[in-house]
Amino acid sequence: MNELKDLYQEVIFDHNRNPRHFGKLAHASCHAEGFNPLCGDKVSVYLKFNDQGVIEDVSFDGSGCAISVATASLMTETLAGKTREEAEAMFERFHSMMLGEEAGSDAAALGKLEVLSGVREFPSRIKCATLAWHTLLAALKEEKDRGAISTE
Numbered sequence: 001m002n003e004l005k006d007l008y009q010e011v012i013f014d015h016n017r018n019p020r021h022f023g024k025l026a027h028a029s030c031h032a033e034g035f036n037p038l039c040g041d042k043v044s045v046y047l048k049f050n051d052q053g054v055i056e057d058v059s060f061d062g063s064g065c066a067i068s069v070a071t072a073s074l075m076t077e078t079l080a081g082k083t084r085e086e087a088e089a090m091f092e093r094f095h096s097m098m099l100g101e102e103a104g105s106d107a108a109a110l111g112k113l114e115v116l117s118g119v120r121e122f123p124s125r126i127k128c129a130t131l132a133w134h135t136l137l138a139a140l141k142e143e144k145d146r147g148a149i150s151t152e
C-alpha cells in the first residue's frame, strides 16, 4: 500500500510540474470548460476527432490544484486513439474507482490512472480529480449534438 502511495505522490507531482498535452488545440472538433467551485479549479478540454470517429488529438488548459492538473494531464495521455464510446466507458470506470466501487477486471484498462485511487483518502479532493472527466463528457456531448445536426 505504501508503494501505491509513493507512486501516487510521484505521479501527481510529475504531471503537475510537467503537464502533458497542455494548451489549446488548434482545429479542435469540440471543447468544453469545467469549474470546480469547491477548490477553484478550472479546466478546458479540447478534442479532435478523425473521420472514423476516433479521438485523434486531445489537449487541456486551465489552472487549479495539483490533483486537478495531474488528473487532466493523465486523462489526455490515455484518450488518443479512443472512440467516443470508449472515452465514455473510461469516464464510467474512473468515476466508479473514485466512488470506491469494484470495477472488476475492467479496472486494468485505466492503466496509470489507477494510481489516482489514492485521492479517495481525501474525499474533499475527489471533485478535483473528476473535474477533467466531467469536462470531457461535456465536450463529447457537444460533438455528439453537432454530429446529430449535421446529418439532417
Ligand code: ZN
Residues within 6 Å of the ligand: 036, 039, 040, 041, 064, 065, 066, 067, 068, 127, 128
Ligand atoms: Zn482542486
